[in-house]
Amino acid sequence: MYITITAQKLGKTYAQSAAEFVEYLEKENQGLEWEEMEHFFNQYSDEISAENVIKEIDDNTAKLKKVEPKFYSITVNPSKYELRKLQNSSEDLKRYTRAIMKDYASSFNRDINGKPITVDDIKYFAKIEHQRTFKGTDRQVRENQPFATKILKLKKEIWKIENDELTGNIKQLKSEIAKLEASAPHQSRGLGRKRIVQGMQKEGSQSHIHIIVSRKDASNSVSLSPGSKYRSSEVMLNGKMVKRGFDRDSFFTKAEKTFDATFGYKRNYAESYQSKKDFIKNPKLYFSVLLGLPASEKAIAFKILGKSGVPIASIPTNKVQVALKTIRYLKRGVEVAIKSGSIGI
Template identity: 55%
Template sequence: MYITISPQKLGGAFSQSAGDFVTYLEKENQGKSPSEKEYFFNQYEDKIRPYEVIKEIDGNTAKLKLKEPKYYSITINPSQYELKHIHNNPEKLRAFVRNAMKEYANSFNREIQGRPINVDDIKYYAKIEQERAYKSYDVAIRENNPYSKQIAKLKNELSKVERGDISGNTRQLKNDIQKLVRDAPYKIRGKVVEPGMKKEGLQSHIHIIVSRKDASNTYSLSPGSKYKASEVKMHGKIVKRGFERDRFFQNSEKAFDKMFQYNRNYVESYTARKTLSKDPKQYFLSLRNLGISEKKIAFKMIRQTGLQLPVLHLPQNKVGFAYKQLKKIIETGIKASSISY
């Protein structure tokens, strides 16, 4: 599972309305009947209309400055293993989101009128999407790129030959194009994978729009706070502040595992991803120390990033290189699974 939190921007400025983002999230509903559409939901309601989301988020921005984000975007991206485990059930995904948002509220080191923040203080709207498209940073696109460029060049040349603009052998050009298509490492139903093509397999993920202000439109709740958990003296009073991202990410994973009895592999965990970023040597050693069956699953998951793994048993002078290669492999997989705009 990969979770991100980001303030929504349009270009270099914070968006003053959730309208464009909500419209974007409606893209999968185009052409569908009301019974087929995927609606927004929150902690207690289903089938919330887009205009209601815009009205509620845009109307909950009291005293926020132009240079402050009015809302944040959270994306929750379950892996295909997790989706398969719950049979890609949208009701289970909604139930999980509601538990995850409780963890979100609990991760604020803040109080409202002397009590800890709870989920009823959070104004949010979530929506499930079923599709993902390939982006330029995906492994498949980057590794296909040399083939795609050459195919485009040959197709352009073929068109000129067929129009009579230049001389050339059309049969040879077509054969060369077909060979490049065969040799390209990533294809879907015989077509070379390119940016914008829909990804295969289970791709369900959740977008959550969270207001910067609490549900009463009184208190500012920023998950982008640079403070994790601290206290500061303001106007003679001790005030708690901060948001603990690590706690949110880790407890959301735990909530999923507990709800659905999911046996999470080490490489799927937030702890593992953080270890990779901070101490790749320790990450590599942790992989080596896994049990046989867990290690087998872990490396199967890693291979699905599309890159070759370093060998597990290496001479000492090669270990540093292996760490770098493994770090590159996992980081590419993490990035490929995220959603950006």
């Protein structure tokens, strides 16, 4: 599971309307009939129109300044292992969304009219997506880039030959391009293998959740920021002591436990939120726990890490070998693996 919470920025300023973000989230619905679409939903309603989402979010910004976020985006990305536990990806992910939004509400260190915040105080709209495309920052695209550069150069040569700006053998150049295409390290696995490029659709189950959360509560009177640096504190405001802050650590922990309880998922240490915290705070402890797992769980952990590009052969085989040099060597690969298989900090 990988969860992110971000304020929606346009350059140096925050988006003043949810319109562009909502339009982006509607991309998978283009060309589909109403009954075939994935619609926006919230805690109690389904099939909410994009227009209504924009209006509800944009009208819920009382007293917010231009330099303050109007809404936040929460993205929930289950791993392929977690997705396998779902019977019906759309309905199951809707159910999970509604459950973790209760976790989200309970992670605020705030009261509204003397009562703890509940999900009914949160104004949000969510949408399930089933597709993902490769970005320029993805490892597969980056490692294919040297081949892409050479291919582009050869294609330019062919264009110049065809336009009498250069002399050369077009057939030979096309043959070189074909060899480069086939030699690129990352290829699609479907019919007609192709070099992975930016914008290409990713294969396999890619279902994930996008949630738009208003900065203001449902009454449009209280500001609720999940970006607050004040995890759990009190401050004097208008002569009153008020609580403030959002505990992200608590939210991420609850979200993971909610998934496991909801779908009966047996989580391996290598894909847990706790493992990511261990790795960041104490890498030596991380490897020690990893190596101390029962044989069957350790085999699964190594498989998870291996699928994510970690050089398994270089992982120490016993606790004595957990040395600083080894940790530094593996750090980058393990960071990728942890990011792809656990909740982000």
